[in-house]
Amino acid sequence: MVTSIIIEIPVSKKGELKFFEVNIPKDVTLLFDTEASIMGISRIINIRRLRSKNIAGTLKLQSENTADLHYHSLITYGNTPVESLLPGYTDVSGDVVSLFATPYYENDYKPIPTIEAMDSYTLYGCYEDLLGKEMNQDVSYIISLCLWTEVKEPVKQ
Amino acid sequence: MENNTNHEIPISGILYKWFLINVTDPDKVYTVSYELDKTIGFVTGIALDSNRERLLVQRGSQRIEINRQEIVPEGFLSKRLFHLPSMEAHKRFLRRGGKIPVGNGIVKVEYKDTSDALAPFEPYWILVTLDCILKDN
Numbered sequence: 001m002v003t004s005i006i007i008e009i010p011v012s013k014k015g016e017l018k019f020f021e022v023n024i025p026k027d028v029t030l031l032f033d034t035e036a037s038i039m040g041i042s043r044i045i046n047i048r049r050l051r052s053k054n055i056a057g058t059l060k061l062q063s064e065n066t067a068d069l070h071y072h073s074l075i076t077y078g079n080t081p082v083e084s085l086l087p088g089y090t091d092v093s094g095d096v097v098s099l100f101a102t103p104y105y106e107n108d109y110k111p112i113p114t115i116e117a118m119d120s121y122t123l124y125g126c127y128e129d130l131l132g133k134e135m136n137q138d139v140s141y142i143i144s145l146c147l148w149t150e151v152k153e154p155v156k157q
Numbered sequence: 158m159e160n161n162t163n164h165e166i167p168i169s170g171i172l173y174k175w176f177l178i179n180v181t182d183p184d185k186v187y188t189v190s191y192e193l194d195k196t197i198g199f200v201t202g203i204a205l206d207s208n209r210e211r212l213l214v215q216r217g218s219q220r221i222e223i224n225r226q227e228i229v230p231e232g233f234l235s236k237r238l239f240h241l242p243s244m245e246a247h248k249r250f251l252r253r254g255g256k257i258p259v260g261n262g263i264v265k266v267e268y269k270d271t272s273d274a275l276a277p278f279e280p281y282w283i284l285v286t287l288d289c290i291l292k293d294n
Contacts, residue, residue, distance in 0.1 A: 001253070001255075002252075003230075003253075004230060039215065039271060040216075040272060041273050041275050042272075045274070045275070
């Protein structure tokens with residue numbers, strides 16, 4: 001059965017570094033995708049004035065028994081996919097994700113290699129705010145991290 | 158995500174069901190329970206749409222239960238259940254692998270609206286669409 005684990009990371013200070021821990025339940029057999037996204041931004045952002053256009057921060061994940069990172073992503077914000085569509089090309093029957101690279105899709109559909117052998121049930125994460133630093137003021141928002149997992153089917157008696 | 162195209166099910170056994178959630182005030186949780194027909198046996202996919210896509214994508218998150226079983230956890234962003242109109246029809250739904258038995262037939266959605274400066278609030282509605290299979294299939 002496919003399930004997802006949601007972790008919400010609230011950010012409120014300029015240049016804030018948030019460290020967090022994710023405990024994965026023991027019945028998880030496969031971790032097959034990781035997505036991260038931003039919501040609830042407290043201030044209106046004038047993108048034209050910023051140097052690093054639509055980047056809100058960086059997110060890194062590390063598993064318990066290794067020194068290296070297994071996930072690193074730039075968290076971006078911007079228009080919704082509907083507003084970012086290229087006019088005149090909406091009637092396609094292919095994979096929209098690859099055709100229309102919008103800030104939203106670039107961020108949300110970044111695949112990671114499937115982790116088939118679950119040897120670590122604790123993930124350590126770090127999020128660094130770049131948006132507040134760039135704007136030179138406190139901006140509060142929430143980073144939502146979604147881990148797609150497969151769990152063992154419960155045994156029917 | 159698994160794409161379940163229901164090859165083995167006849168076309169008379171597949172149907173869509175949908176209901177609306179009206180979002181009238183910002184920063185509130187809206188709980189809607191919808192009862193499916195007794196003839197429906199399984200739900201295979203869930204999708205969201207709205208008359209204000211920007212608000213749904215930027216502000217929304219929800220929890221969805223079918224037959225008191227949590228299908229989508231709390232805090233799951235609505236943008237993950239929203240798809241572009243040009244997406245292929247069978248890829249539009251969130252498939253949680255196989256068929257979800259309907260049981261008592263009650264689908265409960267707790268939709269949460271969160272303020273976002275990039276998408277200022279105005280009243281909007283959300284259309285929850287369920288891809289269903291009739292019982293004898």
